[in-house]
Amino acid sequence: MSEHANGHDDHGHHHKETFVTKYIFSQDHKMISKQYLITGLFMGIIGIAMSLLFRLQLAWPDHQFTIYEIFLGKWAENGVMDPNVYLALVTIHGTIMVFFVLTAGLSGTFSNLLIPLQIGARDMASGFLNMVSYWLFFLSSVIMLLSLFVEAGPASAGWTIYPPLSALPQAIPGSGMGMTLWLVAMGIFVASSLLGSLNYIVTVINLRTKGMSMTRLPLTIWAFFVTAIIGVVSFPVLLSAVLMLIMDRSFGTSFFLSDIYIAGEVLHNQGGSPVLFEHLFWFLGHPEVYIVILPAMGLVSEIMATNARKPIFGYRAMIASILAIAFLSTIVWGHHMFITGMNPFLGSVFTFTTLLIAIPSAVKAFNWITTLWKGNLKMNPAMLFSIGFVSTFISGGLTGIVLGDSALDINVHDTMFVVAHFHLVMGISALYGLFAGVYHWFPKMFEGKMLNKKLGYIHFWITAIGAYGVFFPMHFIGMAGLPRRYYTNSNFPYFDDLLDINVVITVFALITAVGQLVFLYNFIHSMFFGKVGSKNPWNSTTLEWTAEVKHIHGNWDGPIPEVHRWPYDYSKMNKDNSDYVIAGQDFVPQHIPLQDNEEELSH
Amino acid sequence: MTAYLVILVIILFGVAVWQINKVFKLLQSAQPEDSEVASDKDNNTQGYMMLGFVFFIYWILAYCFWKWGNVLLPVAASEHGLEIDQLMLVTMVLIFVVGILTQWLLHYFAFVYRGSKDKKALFYAENHRLEFIWTIIPVIVLAVLIIYGLFTWTDIMSFDDDDDPMVVELYAYQFDWRARYAGVDNTLGEANVRLIEGVNQLGVDVSDPNAQDDKVVTELHLPIGKKVLFKMRSQDVLHSAYMPHFRAQMNCVPGMITQFAYTPNITTKDMRLDEDVIAKVTHINEIRTAKNIELIAKGEEVLEMYDFEFLLLCNKICGSNHFNMQMNIVVETEEEFNAWIAEQATIAETLKK
Numbered sequence: 011m012s013e014h015a016n017g018h019d020d021h022g023h024h025h026k027e028t029f030v031t032k033y034i035f036s037q038d039h040k041m042i043s044k045q046y047l048i049t050g051l052f053m054g055i056i057g058i059a060m061s062l063l064f065r066l067q068l069a070w071p072d073h074q075f076t077i078y079e080i081f082l083g084k085w086a087e088n089g090v091m092d093p094n095v096y097l098a099l100v101t102i103h104g105t106i107m108v109f110f111v112l113t114a115g116l117s118g119t120f121s122n123l124l125i126p127l128q129i130g131a132r133d134m135a136s137g138f139l140n141m142v143s144y145w146l147f148f149l150s151s152v153i154m155l156l157s158l159f160v161e162a163g164p165a166s167a168g169w170t171i172y173p174p175l176s177a178l179p180q181a182i183p184g185s186g187m188g189m190t191l192w193l194v195a196m197g198i199f200v201a202s203s204l205l206g207s208l209n210y211i212v213t214v215i216n217l218r219t220k221g222m223s224m225t226r227l228p229l230t231i232w233a234f235f236v237t238a239i240i241g242v243v244s245f246p247v248l249l250s251a252v253l254m255l256i257m258d259r260s261f262g263t264s265f266f267l268s269d270i271y272i273a274g275e276v277l278h279n280q281g282g283s284p285v286l287f288e289h290l291f292w293f294l295g296h297p298e299v300y301i302v303i304l305p306a307m308g309l310v311s312e313i314m315a316t317n318a319r320k321p322i323f324g325y326r327a328m329i330a331s332i333l334a335i336a337f338l339s340t341i342v343w344g345h346h347m348f349i350t351g352m353n354p355f356l357g358s359v360f361t362f363t364t365l366l367i368a369i370p371s372a373v374k375a376f377n378w379i380t381t382l383w384k385g386n387l388k389m390n391p392a393m394l395f396s397i398g399f400v401s402t403f404i405s406g407g408l409t410g411i412v413l414g415d416s417a418l419d420i421n422v423h424d425t426m427f428v429v430a431h432f433h434l435v436m437g438i439s440a441l442y443g444l445f446a447g448v449y450h451w452f453p454k455m456f457e458g459k460m461l462n463k464k465l466g467y468i469h470f471w472i473t474a475i476g477a478y479g480v481f482f483p484m485h486f487i488g489m490a491g492l493p494r495r496y497y498t499n500s501n502f503p504y505f506d507d508l509l510d511i512n513v514v515i516t517v518f519a520l521i522t523a524v525g526q527l528v529f530l531y532n533f534i535h536s537m538f539f540g541k542v543g544s545k546n547p548w549n550s551t552t553l554e555w556t557a558e559v560k561h562i563h564g565n566w567d568g569p570i571p572e573v574h575r576w577p578y579d580y581s582k583m584n585k586d587n588s589d590y591v592i593a594g595q596d597f598v599p600q601h602i603p604l605q606d607n608e609e610e611l612s613h
Numbered sequence: 614m615t616a617y618l619v620i621l622v623i624i625l626f627g628v629a630v631w632q633i634n635k636v637f638k639l640l641q642s643a644q645p646e647d648s649e650v651a652s653d654k655d656n657n658t659q660g661y662m663m664l665g666f667v668f669f670i671y672w673i674l675a676y677c678f679w680k681w682g683n684v685l686l687p688v689a690a691s692e693h694g695l696e697i698d699q700l701m702l703v704t705m706v707l708i709f710v711v712g713i714l715t716q717w718l719l720h721y722f723a724f725v726y727r728g729s730k731d732k733k734a735l736f737y738a739e740n741h742r743l744e745f746i747w748t749i750i751p752v753i754v755l756a757v758l759i760i761y762g763l764f765t766w767t768d769i770m771s772f773d774d775d776d777d778p779m780v781v782e783l784y785a786y787q788f789d790w791r792a793r794y795a796g797v798d799n800t801l802g803e804a805n806v807r808l809i810e811g812v813n814q815l816g817v818d819v820s821d822p823n824a825q826d827d828k829v830v831t832e833l834h835l836p837i838g839k840k841v842l843f844k845m846r847s848q849d850v851l852h853s854a855y856m857p858h859f860r861a862q863m864n865c866v867p868g869m870i871t872q873f874a875y876t877p878n879i880t881t882k883d884m885r886l887d888e889d890v891i892a893k894v895t896h897i898n899e900i901r902t903a904k905n906i907e908l909i910a911k912g913e914e915v916l917e918m919y920d921f922e923f924l925l926l927c928n929k930i931c932g933s934n935h936f937n938m939q940m941n942i943v944v945e946t947e948e949e950f951n952a953w954i955a956e957q958a959t960i961a962e963t964l965k966k
Binding site for chain 2: 174282388507
């Protein structure tokens with residue numbers, strides 16, 4: 011069990027590695043991290059490609075696209091997309107992006123890479139469970155992708171899979187085998203997520219190196235740690251919802267079904283409630299958006315401090331706000347359900363808790379902005395994405411005040427306004443966090459190779475302009491009253507005037523997607539031919555940059571470094587203010603002991 | 614106009630890429646070690662780009678308002694809708710002030726503190742007073758918003774029988790709506806999907822005395838100034854009764870009855886005279902005329918010209934025809950309403966036929 015913690019203190023020996031143990035069934039956190047990243051990116055390509063297909067449909071509903079036929083085959087005969095397939099695309103896009111890209115791809119990649127490296131551990135607490143976690147995720151991805159090929163089509167009841175629509179194949183074809191596979195895939199995904207999260211929690215608590223107290227942890231680790239805790243608290247609830255839905259579908263129970271007349275007959279189900287499912291789903295579903303955004307916040311905090319050459323402003327407030335957000339995130343799920351027939355009093359309670367979340371979020375935003383103030387900003391691509399993150403987090407977060415207010419939610423609930431809101435605040439923001447992380451830690455993943463910065467800049471600016479180009483106008487079609495998940499908005503006249511806006515959105519979406527190819531090329535090319543930079547290319551203080559550039563099992567060739575200070579001693583001056591603490595070097599890494607000419611602060 | 618925008622966007626991208634490229638060319642003589650780390654020149658260019666970006670944000674915001682401000686929902690057609698719009702306005706003003714300010718600070722700092730070798734960053738780790746200030750300000754502002762919001766919410770969601778509302782059932786099924794009026798006794802007869810048979814499409818219990826005078830219709834008519842209590846039912850899957858012009862929405866859940874009440878305060882006729890509505894209808898008809906020209910050229914059937922109607926839309930994903938599950942709502946004077954309802958057949962009459 012604790013072999014990795016203890017057994018590797020003597021570092022003369024290394025396991026003999028075969029191709030299989032090194033690249034496939036690897037128990038090394040660095041390799042598992044890369045496996046997560048590449049699987050996540052692959053799923054991301056599919057998820058984004060799907061969004062382009064349905065964006066084309068929304069912008070030019072009357073046009074026949076051969077590309078539909080190529081990708082959708084019999085579901086798009088003569089280039090006309092079937093409405094059921096439109097719903098399937100929307101559903102799988104949501105599922106893939108939320109769970110497979112932004113949960114597993116983001117948290118899985120960076121928790122695995124950074125937790126051992128930044129806390130000074132040889133590996134995760136259990137390398138084996140870590141491996142199992144990845145392979146369950148892989149299995150889950152495969153099943154989810156397989157569901158795209160079943161005869162009646164994949165799940166198409168929306169990513170929230172509310173029953174009865176998701177329970178009855180009579181209601182929509184995708185609720186047949188496609189939904190079964192969706193549920194199985196998500197069940198396995200939950201298992202994967204739990205194994206991963208438990209591992210992260212245990213590792214952070216037990217395997218910190220000497221001197222690495224909790225208040226000396228980089229904010230990344232705090233974010234991953236708290237994210238893992240929310241995951242452990244809420245993912246099992248999704249599993250229970252999934253299991254009950256499987257029983258309703260296959261074994262004739264009535265957890266979520268009651269009084270249904272469909273396709274000319276009355277179903278026997280009696281006494282269940284779809285509202286119960288909504289509670290269970292959102293008990294995970296809301297914390298889930300924080301599972302997505304917290305790791306991004308952690309990455310951004312770290313990258314921003316490093317590139318601003320300044321300590322993150324209000325380190326303790328940042329930790330406190332992570333904890334506050336995490337706590338509140340578990341008691342706000344009802345704001346997805348103001349108008350579901352839930353008791354209006356509950357609506358009041360959830361409005362209260364929801365708007366409270368704005369407080370720690372505001373603190374974080376102000377602290378990030380203050381971190382930039384009087385900095386010496388190194389505009390690396392990772393830094394640009396971090397600034398972009400704060401920008402979209404603010405823009406998207408502010409509209410949350412509208413949606414979180416039950417009275418206002420009545421009229422914008424389930425409209426495109428919601429789609430615009432959550433894409434900015436958790437979709438785009440979390441993706442920016444992911445990109446920032448990849449640009450920043452690419453050298454740690456690929457043995458010192460660095461991504462090309464020029465391509466990075468091009469990637470950022472196309473994405474930044476494109477993202478606002480897509481989602482600002484989308485608020486307007488939402489406020490015009492257009493419901494989400496509409497196959498076309500020109501079937502009746504009232505929304506005819508929104509078609510122009512849909513065209514603009516789609517054009518921006520296409521451009522943004524093409525921009526991602528720049529990243530993809532950069533990623534693959536640099537993986538093999540990237541220029542090797544110095545050991546600590548960003549002049550960062552954290553421990554991962556003291557580890558060997560070449561990947562070895564156990565991370566440090568010698569003893570694990572001991573930590574003497576917090577991770578944010580950037581531009582700290584010596585006592586007489588004549589130079590930096592270490593002359594000529596504007597940062598003091600965590601493993602450097604307190605210097606004679608240095609004032610000891612509370613960290 | 615759209616084509617113009619698209620071209621503008623493409624040009625903007627082109628300029629951005631070209632500018633970046635130019636800078637890269639100048640930079641090619643950079644030192645080999647850490648050549649992928651931002652140089653002072655990069656910092657400078659990217660700093661300027663950041664400043665440009667905040668103006669892009671303001672521009673796109675202004676452009677959206679200028680270009681598409683006219684697609685937004687017109688004035689609320691219900692009494693509580695005016696309250697919601699007021700709350701929305703207050704919230705929006707707040708959002709815009711905060712958003713514009715914070716975006717400015719973020720990008721301006723990114724510009725003005727762009728790094729160089731000669732600069733030094735300020736070691737500034739915390740300031741409890743500052744942090745207290747920007748904790749307490751959101752606390753106060755949000756407290757006001759929460760209280761304001763909750764009063765509005767409670768006001769909308771609580772209704773008692775003293776108001777003597779007219780009871781109407783909204784019945785949702787894949788993929789259409791039916792409305793059932795409670796009739797003279799203003800009490801809906803019991804109903805259950807198990808009783809659906811033949812013309813009794815809503816499964817009304819025909820033995821229930823309250824059900825006899827109920828009237829099932831395919832177009833919702835409402836008298837102005839009269840509070841209406843909607844009781845929602847669904848036959849198959851979740852639907853959502855969304856009446857955007859009345860700022861009203863409630864899910865229809867199989868197995869339970871949900872409810873929502875409001876008082877319409879503008880008739881359809883008066884709404885058609887509203888300035889914003891006229892502008893919107895004119896705009897839509899321009900679009901439809903343009904389409905018709907194409908359709909005529911192809912020899913296909915032309916689209917009818919549009920006149921404003923209030924709508925009941927389905928706003929919860931419910932299957933393949935979700936996008937076309939709607940019903941017209943007609944708000945009229947009490948006399949017109951009474952004349953219309955008198956013409957509709959009661960359930961008892963329908964079943965006798």
